[in-house]
Amino acid sequence: MGMRIWCPNVALYGTSPPTYSMATSSIQPRLTRHPDGITAVDAEYVRPGLAAAHIIQQDGRAAFVDTGTNDSVPHLLAALDMLSIPRDAVDYVFLTHVHLDHAGGAGLLLQSLPNAKAVIHPRGAPHLIDPGKLIAASIVVYGEAQFRKLYGDLVPIPSEHVITVKDGQRFKLAGRELELIHTPGHALHHYAIIDLAARNIFTGDTFGLSYRELDTDQGAFILPTTTPTQFDPEQLIASIDRLVSYSPRAAYLMHYSRVTDIPRLAEALKDQIRVVVDIAKRHANDADPSAGIEADMRADWVERLRGHGIVLSDDQFDEVLGKDLELNRQGLVAWLQRLHRTQV
Numbered sequence: 001m002g003m004r005i006w007c008p009n010v011a012l013y014g015t016s017p018p019t020y021s022m023a024t025s026s027i028q029p030r031l032t033r034h035p036d037g038i039t040a041v042d043a044e045y046v047r048p049g050l051a052a053a054h055i056i057q058q059d060g061r062a063a064f065v066d067t068g069t070n071d072s073v074p075h076l077l078a079a080l081d082m083l084s085i086p087r088d089a090v091d092y093v094f095l096t097h098v099h100l101d102h103a104g105g106a107g108l109l110l111q112s113l114p115n116a117k118a119v120i121h122p123r124g125a126p127h128l129i130d131p132g133k134l135i136a137a138s139i140v141v142y143g144e145a146q147f148r149k150l151y152g153d154l155v156p157i158p159s160e161h162v163i164t165v166k167d168g169q170r171f172k173l174a175g176r177e178l179e180l181i182h183t184p185g186h187a188l189h190h191y192a193i194i195d196l197a198a199r200n201i202f203t204g205d206t207f208g209l210s211y212r213e214l215d216t217d218q219g220a221f222i223l224p225t226t227t228p229t230q231f232d233p234e235q236l237i238a239s240i241d242r243l244v245s246y247s248p249r250a251a252y253l254m255h256y257s258r259v260t261d262i263p264r265l266a267e268a269l270k271d272q273i274r275v276v277v278d279i280a281k282r283h284a285n286d287a288d289p290s291a292g293i294e295a296d297m298r299a300d301w302v303e304r305l306r307g308h309g310i311v312l313s314d315d316q317f318d319e320v321l322g323k324d325l326e327l328n329r330q331g332l333v334a335w336l337q338r339l340h341r342t343q344v
């Protein structure tokens, strides 16, 4: 099989169904229709094809899984219009975890959804009801200017609109059973949704990220997300195993939407988690662990991409994966620091 040169303009959404747009509004949401009444809405976060909120439709009712940021909200509302879903037909806004690319727009979105409850892990809920600490922590990761540009002013979610979940709790969307399971490893406040009858899973960031530009005839290319500040390799591997135990037919990732061939992808994720842990430990005593970790992880990704049939120029690599490399490196350094603190 020949190597494929990735080109962002040509290959975007390479193997996905075509995107269509709404002619009657200035907002043109990019929707991808999937089986089982599931639609991916591009959250227009940073670049197209990076982050998808999902809508689940069942017999006239609907739910969102993750929302993107405040800037995503007009796209989500336009998507409802395109799908002919009245705003009062949305019962739930499931927030897999409270990282801002997933939940930053939830407060603003809920203002337009009179019957919707935000469903949040109990560790995450206080941060969306009163976002002060979350804003401060995010500014540490992103810097103030970048934070304001990406996330704007977070709208608090009134506590009476919040449901906190227990592990294994089930919700019914017009009778469709959705089981929520705690999936720590990427974040402690993370849950995943098991769409029991259709055997879909909505994995937030627990099942990594997989950009459609990197699809080849070998299928999807996947990477774990070891983002700050709660990456825990053992928890993450256990969460992946737990997701796989449901024998899902498809996983819906925030970054970016639907993947199948779950057993292969799960093994790829677990292998990479072990590899990056080794990389991090190898550089733990460097004067600056960041540089060595990033270089080794980049080399590992380049090699895996090559094995997947993709050769990227440095610029192409930076455009599609540079930010993830940086965030994953930050998360590994934070994990090393935590490990060190608990050992001394």
Ligand SMILES: [Zn+2]
Pocket: 097, 099, 102, 186, 187, 205, 227
């Ligand atoms: Zn996350």
